[in-house]
Amino acid sequence: MGNRQDGVWMQAIACLPEERAAALSRVAEQERIEELRLRCGEAPSVRIGGAERPLSLAPVTADELRETVSRAARYSVHSYAESMRQGFLPLEGGHRLGLCGTAVSENGSVTGVRRISSLNLRVARQIDALDDILAPYIGEGAPFSLLVLAPPGCGKTTLVREWVRLVSDAGHTTAVADERGEIAGLAEGVPQFRIGRCTDILEGCTKKQAALMLLRTMSPALVAMDEITSPEDIEAVALCAHCGTAVLAAAHAAGPSDLRRRPLYRRLLSLGVFERVLTIEQKDGKRSYRMEKTEGTTC
Template identity: 45%
Template sequence: MAAFQEILDVLPARYRTLDVSNVQELRLRAGQSPAVVENGAERRLAGLVRQEELSEILQRATQQSAYACTQSLRQGFVTLPGGHRIGVCGSAVVKNGELAGYQALSSLCIRFARDVRMDSARLLPNLTDSCLILGAPGAGKTTLLRACIRALSESGQRVSVCDDRGEISAMTQGKAQFDLGPQTDILTGLSKDEGMLLLLRAMNPMWIAADEITARRDLAAMETISYCGVRLLATAHAKDERELRLRPLYRELLTLGMFRRMFVLLPDRQFRCVEVKNE
């Protein structure tokens, strides 16, 4: 199979000859030139995107299933085999206060997934207690989180993953599209606070992992988990510990004393490990 064949299969024929070896995203906006994102910058391509092409791509991605299409649009994206994701934008239709679909599509953001591997021998000595992963947007927090989950699982530890938005596992038809290790249990579709507590009750984990802690109810769930002797892996939006402490929610998180260690991502996607200084 060609690289990124899962994406090429849903694209119109005129896009299938693109060199996508270094592409991070393909951006398709109705009436505008298509563009690829490489190294964080957009590069325009020739031609114009037709609105009907957007609908055709989404239909192929959901395998012509109206139900699958509706369910996907409610969360704003479609996950393809291989973990690739198609983000959707357009004229929203709201029913009973919830997104029910789109009257018309205006843009698609096709994100190319790469399962980046990291050296477990470097990670494991630092994964002896609950760990928080810090990084700026796009720094690779979720990639490092996957690597930590896989390293723990492959070392014989039970890890439960609360993947509320499907970012960590890219679950498709009950199967994770990213390898998270042989002793990993994955829950999708529930909010982080509900999901983490369900995993605590149901799966007897040694670790619970979640992406992007953003709400106080997440903190309450993690505090409960920490009292039960289960360790935590999570990510937070902050480039370093100083920026983390400037944000009220994260200051509160640190005062709870649950996390003893942090992985801080660097611009070259390497990381440094620091001990948490609880106030």
């Protein structure tokens, strides 16, 4: 795992057609790229520090997009029907390919995406520099419930992953409800990220389903999950709380006040589960971190 960062970009773009991957293998600042955007008829662009930058490369074609999806699905799209229904394909190493195009509906529910118009390749990275920021809050005492807040693309999943690793390595049994396979990045049962020596992972099902199974079978002190986006996700948080298990989760919000303006998150906060909120802020390409008690007092 020590040299993983050296090949992160190459691993992420391995799902692309060979000619496109070869061109992208030469782009600058590979270690800072957060996302690769592929839009039909436009040149590829990359997201760095929260801003998109176009690349001086040939425009993306519809054939490229179709081939990329086929490669990402290992030429078996039907095997990934559930994730495609949610608009993404999981990739080895915890990377994720988001899909846009024409939604396919059946009985009022989206069942997939066809006629792909654009793709978003999210690059997953391990950032050990967070240790100095997070370690003071993790010790021998029982884990506490924490909600991580940030706008899209500001590193919520990365922070959740590092919190899991530190809590787990402190000796606390930790479970990950990894619905989209982004936190641990399992490959043949082996996590592709360092997530701690006391961590158990269940991926490929909803947060609620995973929480039920993990609580029944693994006796975790902490259950970690990624973004809360639906009422069912809130039910997963409530299940953990009712069992006395700490919860680590994330939400799209610029801060606690922004969170409280949204009906879904007001319901989440009404559970009274989270003891602290950690907000990630990004300005001029640099991130800062603010830990607060849920009463609003800075820790």
